[in-house]
Amino acid sequence: MIDNRMKRKILIAVLVIAVVGGFFGYRLYNKKTPTASEKDAEETIAASALFAVFQKNDSIAGQLYNDKVIQVSGMIQSVEGGGKTNVYFESGDPSGAVICEFDSTFRPAWSPGQQATIKGICAGLSGFPGMGDVILQRCAVVE
Numbered sequence: 001m002i003d004n005r006m007k008r009k010i011l012i013a014v015l016v017i018a019v020v021g022g023f024f025g026y027r028l029y030n031k032k033t034p035t036a037s038e039k040d041a042e043e044t045i046a047a048s049a050l051f052a053v054f055q056k057n058d059s060i061a062g063q064l065y066n067d068k069v070i071q072v073s074g075m076i077q078s079v080e081g082g083g084k085t086n087v088y089f090e091s092g093d094p095s096g097a098v099i100c101e102f103d104s105t106f107r108p109a110w111s112p113g114q115q116a117t118i119k120g121i122c123a124g125l126s127g128f129p130g131m132g133d134v135i136l137q138r139c140a141v142v143e
Contacts, residue, residue: 035103035138035139035140036069036119036120036121036136036138036139036140037119037140039069040069041069041070041071041119041142042068042069042070043064043065043068043069043070043071044070044071044072044073045070045071045072046072046073046074047072047073047074047075047089047090047091047097047098048074048089048090048091048092048098050065050070050072050098050134051089051091051092051093051096051097051098051134052091052092052093053065054124054125054132054134055093055095055096058124058125061124061125062124062125065122065124066122066123066124067121067122068121068122069119069120069121069122070119070120070121070122070136071117071118071119071142072089072098072100072117072118072119072120072136073115073116073117073118073142074089074090074098074115074116075089075090075113075114075115075116076088076089076090076110076111076112076113076114076115076116077089077090077097077112078112079108079110079111079112083104084101084102084103084104085101085102085103085104085106085107085108086099086100086101086102087099087100087102087108087110087116087118087139088133089116089118091134095131095132096127096131096132096133096134097133097134098133098134098136099126099133099134099135099136100118100120100136100139101120101135101136101137101138101139102139102140103138116141117141117142118136118139118140118141118142119136119139119140119142120136120137120138120139120140121136121137121138122134122135122136122137123135123136123137
């Protein structure tokens with residue numbers, strides 16, 4: 001049978017574990033998701049060239065670019081707001097574009113037809129090979 005001292009020690013151990021677990025859980029919950037602005041670009045490529053690589057072979061392109069910080073430049077096709085702000089780069093192909101996703105606080109000063117350079121974390125091709133968009137997430141403007 002467990003005496004009172006042993007019960008007290010078990011209770012203290014459980015409380016310590018709960019407090020330590022709660023602390024780490026709180027830190028993880030409030031951890032800021034890194035954006036591309038905090039990292040150096042691993043690759044630099046024109047938006048149209050990036051799109052062409054994914055259209056040619058999305059499997060190989062995914063191995064080369066997915067989860068890497070990619071710096072792209074090109075002509076802005078359109079800008080859409082609401083929730084996240086999406087900047088569409090012209091790809092030279094009517095079947096898709098390179099889309100850079102920014103958070104909802106970003107207010108771009110670009111208009112269609114302007115040149116821009118952006119870096120973001122490549123999430124790959126959305127849609128079907130031959131028809132889809134290349135997505136860059138957590139994007140940042142390159143000065």
